Amino acid sequence: xxxxxxxPSTLIVTGFHxxxxxxxxxxxxxxxxxxxxxxDLCGAMEVTQSKxxxxxxxxxxxxxxxxxxxxxxxxxxxxxxxxxxLEQYLAEFxxxxxxxxxxxxxxxx
Amino acid sequence: xxxxxxxPSTLIVTGFHxxxxxxxxxxxxxxxxxxxxxxDLCGAMEVTQSKxxxxxxxxxxxxxxxxxxxxxxxxxxxxxxxxxxLEQYLAEFxxxxxxxxxxxxxxxx
DNA sequence: AACTCAATACAATAAAATTTGATGCAAAAG
DNA sequence: CTTTTGCATCAAATTTTATTGTATTGAGTT
Numbered sequence: 485x486x487x488x489x490x491x492p493s494t495l496i497v498t499g500f501h502x503x504x505x506x507x508x509x510x511x512x513x514x515x516x517x518x519x520x521x522x523x524d525l526c527g528a529m530e531v532t533q534s535k536x537x538x539x540x541x542x543x544x545x546x547x548x549x550x551x552x553x554x555x556x557x558x559x560x561x562x563x564x565x566x567x568x569x570l571e572q573y574l575a576e577f578x579x580x581x582x583x584x585x586x587x588x589x590x591x592x593x
Numbered sequence: 594x595x596x597x598x599x600x601p602s603t604l605i606v607t608g609f610h611x612x613x614x615x616x617x618x619x620x621x622x623x624x625x626x627x628x629x630x631x632x633d634l635c636g637a638m639e640v641t642q643s644k645x646x647x648x649x650x651x652x653x654x655x656x657x658x659x660x661x662x663x664x665x666x667x668x669x670x671x672x673x674x675x676x677x678x679l680e681q682y683l684a685e686f687x688x689x690x691x692x693x694x695x696x697x698x699x700x701x702x
Numbered sequence: 703a704a705c706t707c708a709a710t711a712c713a714a715t716a717a718a719a720t721t722t723g724a725t726g727c728a729a730a731a732g
Numbered sequence: 733c734t735t736t737t738g739c740a741t742c743a744a745a746t747t748t749t750a751t752t753g754t755a756t757t758g759a760g761t762t
Contacts, residue, residue: 497613504610505719506747516686535721537740542719556729556738564687571683574676577625614750631708644752646709651750665707665760703762710757721746731736 495547499570502546507531508539512562515549519561604656608679611655616640617648621671624658628670 507529514520514528516576540560544550547566552559558578611617614640623629623637635645649669652658656675661668 494762497615497618500609501613504606504613506606509606512686516689523737526738532722533739534723534741538720543758553729562686567683567686571680574680574683577621577671577676578673632706635708641753642708643710643754647751650709662708662759667708706761707759708757709759710755712753712755714751714753716749716751718750719746719748722744723742724744725742726740728739729737732734 496570496573499546499548500546502528502542502548503570505539505542508543511536511543511560512548513561515560519552519559521557521559523557525560605679606684608655608657608675611651611657614651616650617628620645620648620652620669621657624669624671628661628668630666630668632666634669638669 501545510529511525514525520528520535522536522540525540527535529536540549540551544551547563549560550563565581612621619632619638623634629637631642631649634649635642638645639698649660651659653660656672658669659672661670
């Protein structure tokens with residue numbers, strides 16, 4: 485009755501996991517300004533194409549980015565909806581939280 | 594000039610990492626309602642004391658929780674400021690983001 | 703001094719994540 | 733239609749890192 489968060493869905497946990505790696509955060513940061521194709525990211529970050537592709541996959545599975553094909557290029561961009569979802573998840577921790585103070589730990593009343 | 598996020602500080606990455614583990618999320622969830630001592634958490638979650646202590650340490654290092662000693666009990670509670678920090682970090686991705694559309698990938702103009 | 707709550711040290715384990723190199727495949731160019 | 737380009741993916745290897753259990757320690761209580 486009083487729970488609101490309680491189900492840390494796979495998508496939420498996966499999202500936070502994707503965000504916990506510096507290289508991936510760097511990718512997201514580059515995408516803040518504009519959509520970029522893999523070759524752009526590759527050039528900007530000095531990583532091998534395969535490695536970048538791996539991390540893009542992690543980000544895509546976490547739905548933090550989306551991919552759009554145009555000709556033979558694939559453009560990546562932020563999926564802002566997912567950022568909002570994670571924000572809201574975090575926000576709910578604040579909703580009813582620091583109301584009750586400590587509770588007696590001993591078994592008596 | 595146009596960057597606002599750019600520094601995924603260790604604290605941010607550490608925070609997301611801490612949030613990417615179901616058991617730890619469960620702990621946070623229990624703490625939403627009230628401050629709890631380790632023995633309460635231990636009982637509520639059916640894990641060994643040592644294991645719980647390990648995960649509490651991860652959460653504490655990520656500053657998602659704080660600990661307060663009272664007698665021989667240690668009460669844990671959410672550190673809401675840190676949740677706000679992470680929320681704000683995520684929110685900044687939305688700030689200037691989806692303005693620019695795709696950019697031509699070829700080297701010519 | 704004995705007991706309780708919790709952190710820590712240590713080792714063992716487990717596992718999981720990352721990286722590389724090779725290959726495949728679709729789209730475009732010639 | 734053959735070649736080239738951009739990217740994904742597969743298989744292994746690597747590397748790391750994370751988790752967990754078993755003591756042990758230490759502070760606070762009784």
